[in-house]
Amino acid sequence: MAASKRKRVKRFIAPLGYTAIPVKFSVKHHSPHYLYVKEHKVREDKNPNRPQNCTLFVLNVPPYCTEECLSRLFSTFCSVESVETCERPTLGVKTEASKTKFFEAKTPLGFHVAYVAFTSPAGVQAALSFSAEEPLEISAKEHLVETGIQKWISQYAASIVDPAELKTEVDAFMQAYDQKVAEEEAKAQENDGVPDEEGWVKVTRKGRRPGLPRTEAASLRALEREKRKRAHKELLNFYAWQHRETKREHIAQLRKKFEEDKQKIALMRAQRKFRPY
Incomplete structure (x- = not known):
């Protein structure tokens, strides 16, 4: 076959x-x-x-x-x-x-x-x-x-990364990045105050007078104020019903003051002697 x-x-x-x-x-x-x-x-x-x-x-x-x-x-x-x-x-x-x-x-x-x-x-x-x-x-x-x-x-x-190899690459990248930033800053300092082609001068915030540093006593007072504000905020209206009651009381006081102001205005109008008409 x-x-x-x-x-x-x-x-x-x-x-x-x-x-x-x-x-x-x-x-x-x-x-x-x-x-x-x-x-x-x-x-x-x-x-x-x-x-x-x-x-x-x-x-x-x-x-x-x-x-x-x-x-x-x-x-x-x-x-x-x-x-x-x-x-x-x-x-x-x-x-x-x-x-x-x-x-x-x-x-x-x-x-x-x-x-x-x-x-x-x-x-x-x-x-x-x-x-x-x-x-x-x-x-x-x-x-x-x-x-x-x-x-x-x-x-x-x-997919397993070698930590030493990764650290070497990251260090090299950061070194190159720091060098690039340093070169840009040096170039910016060289061109600081020099007008460009159109005659404009770049103004930066570096020329501003820095603020006075806080003393230790001032820092402690500011920290104490922040603590009191935080404690007051935490204790005030701890529950939801307290928050609602506070709002209702505030609205009631506003209404009461409004009615008192209306009565004062009506009394002043009644006591007004000069009537031009």
């Missing part, structure tokens, strides 16, 4: 405007997964890592496929300059890279999209015209991709 030939992967019909590239996790897997790619052409995108005519937009990227995996897969078409993954398509300038490894951005957990930038436009054309009998392998002996509990263990081990 003749040996059965290996079945060829059928060309998958991709959505309109996209090209389907079959991939599989490893040699053991037979059912392919499809990445949908097209050339990234957006005039509003100002990200320098996405050059025109050299960037490929990738959809349906599985969670286990990292930026390193995508760079390795698409390097078969052309040398890859950079790979950027995100949860959904984004526009705008490139976000500032993190200055420390202890607070890196989290990778997307589910299916995500990617932007693959090649060194030349030939990479985009080669990816769009790709047709292979076998899917591209994500995980192989030379580059294993961790999944399952091994991946969780590696992520947990990577």
Whole structure:
């Protein structure tokens, strides 16, 4: 009986405007997964890592496929300059890279999209015209991709911070910050009182005469007053019904005073002798 030939992967019909590239996790897997790619052409995108005519937009990227995996897969078409993954398509300038490894951005957990930038436009054309009998392998002996509990263990081990390394980085950051502040203060002192291009002179609060410091006796008296105010406030209207009764008494006193003022005014009008009409 003749040996059965290996079945060829059928060309998958991709959505309109996209090209389907079959991939599989490893040699053991037979059912392919499809990445949908097209050339990234957006005039509003100002990200320098996405050059025109050299960037490929990738959809349906599985969670286990990292930026390193995508760079390795698409390097078969052309040398890859950079790979950027995100949860959904984004526009705008490139976000500032993190200055420390202890607070890196989290990778997307589910299916995500990617932007693959090649060194030349030939990479985009080669990816769009790709047709292979076998899917591209994500995980192989030379580059294993961790999944399952091994991946969780590696992520947990990577999340543990070395206190000595963190302290070294924090000290270096604070030293650079103190040096920057000192340089700014020295520059401000040099320009103090010097008019700018338009003839204006910057006035600061440093020239004001500082207030006289409190003596120890004055500080003790102020502290004693604060204590008396606090104690009086705590004892006054301790309960809610006391607060209500105090308000009622205050309103009653106001009404009583109002009636007394009305009687005084009526008495003054009665005693007025001059009557012009």
